[in-house]
Amino acid sequence: MTQNSGALHISKRVLLFLWLTCHLFVLSVNSFADDTKASLTTVTLTPQEESFLQNHPVITLGSDLSWQPLVTANPDGSISGYDADILQRINQLTGANFSLVVGDWIDMQTKAKAHDIDGLSTSAIIPERTSYLTFTNPYLTLQTSLFVSRGNPLSIKNFDDLKGKTLAIQKANQSDVELAKQFKHSTILYMDTLEELLSALSTGEVDATFGNAATLYLANKLGMPYLQAAFHLPQQLDLVFGIRKDWPEAVSILNKGLSLLTTHEKLRIQTYWFSDQSQADTIKENKALTLSNNEQLIVNNAPLRLCVAPNWLPFSSINSDGNYQGVTADIMSLIAERLDTKFILTPTSAWRESVDLIKHKKCDFITTITPTRQREEFLTFTQPVFTSPIVLATRLDQFFLPDLTSVGNKPIGIMKNSGIKVLIKNQYPNLNIIDVSSIQAGLALLSEQKIFGYIDSLEVIAHYVNKEHYINIKISSTLPMDLNLAIGVRKDWPQWPPLLNKAIQNISNEEIQQIRHRWIGIKYDEPIDYKVISIIITILGVLVFLVIYRYRVIAKYNTKLEDLNQKLAKQASTDQLTQLPNRYLLDQETLRVIAASQRYQEPFSAVLFDLDYFKKINDKYGHQVGDDVLIQVTQEMSHSIRDTDILGRWGGEEFLLVCPKTTLDGAIKLAEKIRIHIEQHHFIEGRKITLSAGVAEFNANENYHSLLKRLDDALYVAKNSGRNTVSTSKIETTETV
Structure with missing residues (x-):
């Protein structure tokens, strides 16, 4: 009996090993296909937009010479930086030619108003500019912080500490000028250049200034690393492109290009241009945040009741001991540490139960929740704490699917009452969706061929496929949307989302990566026994035979594939x-x-x-x-x-x-x-x-x-x-x- 059990255990492990090998290969191929498809995707322009581009082969946007790494003037006359890379991708996707010119920011605004240039890059939506510009959707959001000189000699830790202090503002930065109006008990000094401002801060002429990651980058670039972040401000800077008001087609083309840029692609560009700034995480060195008196009163308003998804690993689960575990559990622990508070778990047995509790204010917070319009009626949301690709899982015998429109009326399982279902219904209203009660139920129906596919987060599907040892399921398509997991806060507690965001922004990338590896990384319980090698060789021999047999079977499908190609040509x-x-x-x-x-x-x-x-x-x-x-x-x-x-x-x-x-x-x-x-x-x-x-x-x-x-x-x-x-x-x- 013991030997048979051991053999069975080895067989399962061998099958799992082989499945993981094949599955990783399929994922790699699919990922390559997705990346290739994304690189080949282009925007569909209206006839009016195409005519506009023919009549305006070059569209020039102005920015400030000193705003690195967003824009950087190179010795050869070219312009690089984050904005340049974003515009380059938009040009590739739309066929347009948006170009940059840099100089004095006030001069750029004057030229844009006079139509000497066609608009502004690195702009914010300011009332004064709406008279002559129309703005795109934001292409970058930067957290605004209060910066002080290194070591924070005046111990400025909150808003109250700024009373009687001197704030330096760059004269041309209208966003900071507007922000400074809130500090009526501080002295405001307006300066022409950022270099002048940094010098004044280092000598003690001024006590603090506003800025973001770009400010730190440029300080190091100028050889003036005198800054450190004292604390984050609740404001964020949304950067947009501003276009002359009589060119609505240009705004539409830019927005279409921006809509095709995935979060991952923008993050890659941002990481490239901002990664040199080693001091960007200075504020994250201390575990506990410094809170103002008002913020401390909010945090001390106990109890803080927490509802979670009870069965959705690796993100969230309540185990048999009644403890909260998973990716978001670890993140919530870090948030509690930063705010020096404690969240009390309210146990539930189903996701629907958790949503109902917070809907009726029997919970104060809910994690692993996707913001939707319906939920905005009773919740406010933090920024995402984790972003996951949404994928379609099918059986191994299905072909790779370029997108969901090719599925037709085949049944697709999605977990009932989930945010993913709302996202899918909005983008694919004709999809034949089958509600399932849980991820386990959905994968079981898929394995038994009772549904064609199952849609969920990539990490969630991978976790349960591995856990339940499904060897007949694969990822067939990565959908053009991401699952943004946030923290939902009861609607009558509007003071909490900014506090939670403050704590989320304080969590370092290293801490997030450690959590990711802890819950999403592949784990091996014990070394593979060398006795398994002989079994693997035997199975590989069988696989070689199956490959040859499959090759002969595929030959019979050539006619069917030809018919399929004709059908696809007709659809096109x-x-x-x-x-x-x-x-x-x-x-x-x-x-x-x-x-x-x-x-x-x-x-x-x-x-x-x-x-x-x-x-x-x-x-x-x-x-x-x-x-x-x-x-x-x-x-x-x-x-x-x-x-x-x-x-x-x-x-x-x-x-x-x-x-x-x-x-x-x-x-x-x-x-x-x-x-x-x-x-x-x-x-x-x-x-x-x-x-x-x-x-x-x-x-x-x-x-x-x-x-x-x-x-x-x-x-x-x-x-x-x-x-x-x-x-x-x-x-x-x-x-x-």
């Missing part, structure tokens, strides 16, 4: 809602018809349709009814055209009809026929649906784009002539005698 050229050719295919088909028309000297016409007042249908009846109307209109129009005609969805509620071998008069008659048919058809009870049309015949002396321009102009005339009408566009010819 077909509008998903109406099943008509999309704009890409319409472009190709129209160019083909133009070539045939020019070669054989045959007429060719086109019609551009647009449904009248379609937005009112969506607003009144909802987008589902609007989609149904588009589908019905497609069907009715398709019945009215010839087999040789090409009807496609041009975009939104616009349709393009290409009519080979058709004169202008013939196309007008066809457009009128369709217009009358649509007007007489009943799509929605009590409401008439009509359309307007622009018609044009192709002229041998024009190109595709000029034909489209004439179609669009004709449609515009039809719209402005009362709608439900057909308008034509003719090319006027001049005869020479």
